[in-house]
Amino acid sequence: xxxxxxxxxxxxxxxxxxxxxxxxxxxxxxxxxxxxxxxxxxxxxxxxxxxxxxxxxxxxxxxxxxxxxxxxxxxxxxxxxxxxxxxxxxxxxxxxxxxxxxxxxxxxxx
Amino acid sequence: xxxxxxxxxxxxxxxxxxxxxxxxxxxxxxxxxxxxxxxxxxxxxxxxxxxxxxxxxxxxxxxxxxxxxxxxxxxxxxxxxxxxxxxxxxxxxxxxxxxxxxxxxxxxxxxxxxxxxxxxxxxxxxxxxxxxxxxxxxxxxxxxxxxxxxxxxxxxxxxxxxxxxxxxxxxxxxxxxxxxxxxxxxxxxxxxxxxxxxxxxxxxxxxxxxxxxxxxxxxxxxxxxxxxxxxxx
Numbered sequence: 442x443x444x445x446x447x448x449x450x451x452x453x454x455x456x457x458x459x460x461x462x463x464x465x466x467x468x469x470x471x472x473x474x475x476x477x478x479x480x481x482x483x484x485x486x487x488x489x490x491x492x493x494x495x496x497x498x499x500x501x502x503x504x505x506x507x508x509x510x511x512x513x514x515x516x517x518x519x520x521x522x523x524x525x526x527x528x529x530x531x532x533x534x535x536x537x538x539x540x541x542x543x544x545x546x547x548x549x550x551x
Numbered sequence: 552x553x554x555x556x557x558x559x560x561x562x563x564x565x566x567x568x569x570x571x572x573x574x575x576x577x578x579x580x581x582x583x584x585x586x587x588x589x590x591x592x593x594x595x596x597x598x599x600x601x602x603x604x605x606x607x608x609x610x611x612x613x614x615x616x617x618x619x620x621x622x623x624x625x626x627x628x629x630x631x632x633x634x635x636x637x638x639x640x641x642x643x644x645x646x647x648x649x650x651x652x653x654x655x656x657x658x659x660x661x662x663x664x665x666x667x668x669x670x671x672x673x674x675x676x677x678x679x680x681x682x683x684x685x686x687x688x689x690x691x692x693x694x695x696x697x698x699x700x701x702x703x704x705x706x707x708x709x710x711x712x713x714x715x716x717x718x719x720x721x722x723x724x725x726x727x728x729x730x731x732x733x734x735x736x737x738x739x740x741x742x743x744x745x746x747x748x749x750x751x752x753x754x755x756x757x758x759x760x761x762x763x764x765x766x767x768x769x770x771x772x773x774x775x776x777x778x779x780x781x782x783x784x
């Protein structure tokens with residue numbers, strides 16, 4: 442096995458452990474939490490807001506390929522797709538498919 | 552052991568009109584192509600999604616690997632970006648608790664915890680009998696996890712045919728899908744406040760601390776939304 446291969450295996454192992462840690466600790470703590478308790482409601486709020494923070498961070502300060510589309514294009518795509526989502530009576534398929542097509546087209550022109 | 556009826560019901564839930572299959576598929580397709588481009592082989596790409604199954608974490612892993620970061624740096628980076636899974640687990644697993652169900656189901660199935668499966672479960676859990684929610688959850692998780700693994704493999708295979716523009720186009724699908732899904736879940740003032748404040752504070756805290764912005768923004772917004780809810784009760 443080459444050094445690079447063994448490095449990649451270690452990287453995958455470390456990534457998997459770091460990810461499972463958050464998931465399993467959540468299960469461990471949730472054993473003592475009642476679904477009608479205040480602490481449950483608090484974590485429910487934090488879960489929703491953390492997801493929203495993650496998604497908006499990805500759009501506003503993207504890493505990887507998305508960073509190559511400029512800010513204006515990304516914002517236009519998100520706003521148009523959110524508009525389509527509500528116009529289409531909360532159907533998720535139309536905005537999802539449209540987002541990829543719209544961004545691919547717009548980055549050629551803007 | 553596992554109620555096959557409820558497991559299959561959960562498994563089939565990804566076929567619904569608001570299924571995350573397309574968004575999930577596009578995102579992991581891009582991950583598969585990315586992993587091939589940075590030097591992962593077929594098996595390594597497969598096992599990356601098989602064992603991790605967390606898109607932002609895998610992106611951090613790929614970027615860190617590219618710049619030659621140490622294993623400890625990768626561990627901390629991935630743990631930070633995936634820390635959202637902790638409150639997500641706490642806000643979901645109490646809904647699945649049942650004293651007749653063995654603990655191994657909870658610790659095994661927590662591997663399926665992701666934004667897609669979590670949002671489906673939060674939307675549908677009331678329609679499932681309490682005794683079988685964990686089996687329903689295992690069905691949802693197995694389906695979304697399978698889609699992610701299949702798409703990673705597909706992305707690896709077709710990576711040579713994906714242009715840069717197509718990769719950029721695929722990268723926007725996931726945030727758009729989940730943002731719409733979050734907006735759709737704003738059914739009361741507390742969740743609405745959580746989502747709106749989280750959306751604003753995530754990027755704001757990025758200006759202060761790029762590594763911790765999701766946690767700082769999420770926790771601050773979540774606590775404020777919780778207090779808003781308590782004040783209104």
